[in-house]
Amino acid sequence: MDGAKETGLSTFIINEKIDCGAVLMQEKMVIGEQETAGELHDRMIPLGADLSVKTLDALATNGVEPQKQTLDGVSYPEAPKIFREDCEIDWNWPLERINNHVRGLSPYPAAFTHFKKNDKSFSLKIFRVEITREENNELTRPNLVYDDKGVFVIHPQGICRILELQVAGKKRMSAQEYVNDYSMNKSDLIDAMAADADISKAAAKKALDSFIGSVTTTLKKGGRVSLVGFGSFSVSKRSAREGINPQTKKKIKIPAKTVAKFKPGAELSKA
Template identity: 40%
Template structure:
C-alpha cells in the first residue's frame, strides 16, 4: 500500500465513487470516507443511502455521515484520523474548520476547466452553452465556491450530439486519472498551484431546478437542441403540450433539428412522415423521445400511436 499519504475522501454520488475506487486501486491509504446522511425518499419513504456511503460500507472503509459539518462530534472524529490530505468530489461546501485541518491541504475535483463553470452543474451547462471543449480541474479549497488555487487541469472534447450523461462518464474517467495524479504530486510535495484567472461572463453553472430547465422555444434551433441534450438524462428538459382545454407537463428527452422552410405555425405540434415535429421560426424540432407526467418514457412513434389527434396541440 502507498502509505506516503493518509487520505480522507468526501463525496456523495456515483461520479465520486469512481474517483474513490481509482484512489484505492492505486494503493493509496484511505483512512475514512465522509458522505451525506441516509435519507428517506420516494412514495414509500424508503431509506436511500448515498452511492459513496454504499461503496465505503462494501469495502469496509471507516464512514462518517454527519448531518452538520461544524458539529463538535464530527470535527473531533475527523481529527482522530490524522489525515495528510482531504479529497473532495461532488460534496457540499466545507467549513473552514474542516478544509484547513489536514497539513497538506484539501483539494476538490471539479468537472470543468475553472474558472469557467463554477457551480453545481458544470457538465450540463457546458453542453447547454454549446461548448466544444471542457475538462476537469483539481484545486485547493478556499473560502469561496470553486475559486481556489489550481493544481491540475485536463481537457476533453465535447462531441456535437453528446448528452450530459455521456459527457459525465467521460469526465468521470478523466477525473479519476487527474485525482490520482494530483495525489502523487501531493505525496512528493510537487504541487505548484496557480491562482485562477478572472471568469468569463455567462460561464457559470448554477444548480438546476424546474424553473431553469423549461425549454424556451423562442431560442435558436441550436440552442433548443443543446438545451435538451445538456439536460439528458437528468434532470431533463421539459415543456407543456396544450390546447384550448388542457395543459400537460412533458419531459423532452431527445430531439433533432432541421433547418428547413415549413408551413406549420410556430409552436404547433404536428406529425409528418410518422415523426413528431414542433414548428420553429428557423425550421423544425423533431422530438424523438419524451415522457408525459406519470407515464413511462416513449419513443416518438409510440407516443403518436397512443396520443390521438395532435392537430389542436402546441408547445408552451
C-alpha cells in the same frame, strides 16, 4: 445550455472560498455536438478518477506546483440555480438554442413543454431532439404536431424532431413508442364515450360504472356475459395446487380460487 464546445476537469487545493483554491492539474474535454449533460457526466467519471490518481502521484513526488487562480482579464458565464420554470422550452427560440436547452437539461431536471393529444393537455419532458435546418419563410410561428412517424415541431428555421420523451406517470420512451401508445385508463375511456355518444362526461361515467357493476355482479354469481363480436366475460375455477416460493424456494400450497376471464370475439380479434 449555452452551447459550450469545451469543458474540463480540475484538481485543486481547498480553501475557505468555494472553488477558489490553487489549481493542481487540469484536463480539457471536448463536448460532442449532440452530447447531453448526463452523457458528459458519465464520461467525466473515469477521466476524473484518472486525473485524481495522477494528482496524488504528483503530490507524493513533489511533481506539481499549485497555480493560483486569477480572474484578471477573464470572464466566466454565470451559473444560476435552475428552477422548474427555467426548464420550459420556448419554441420561438432559434433551433440551436432549443437543442442546447434540451441537451443541457437531459436527463435531469429535463426540459419540458406543454402538449395536446386526444384533446387532453399535459406536460411532456423532452430528453433528446434532432434538428433539420430548412428555412420556411411562410411559417410565422412554431407548430407542435405528431403522426405515426413521431413527434415534431415545425419551426420557421426547419424541423425539430423529438426523439426521447416522458409523459407524467410513464417511463421515458422514444417518440415512436409514444405515438404508438394508445392505452386508455378509465378517465380516458369516459372522455371517449362522451365524445362518441355526444353525451356529458357525467352521463358517460354513469353508463360505464353501470356496465362494470353489472358484469361484476354477474360474474360473482358464476354467470357469463356475452357481447357478440366484442367478447365474453366468464369465471373459471382453479384447483388447489403446489407451488414454489420464489424467495425461499420452499414448496407452498396454493389454495383453490375463482378467477375472471375475458375471451375476445371475432371482430375484436381482428383489431
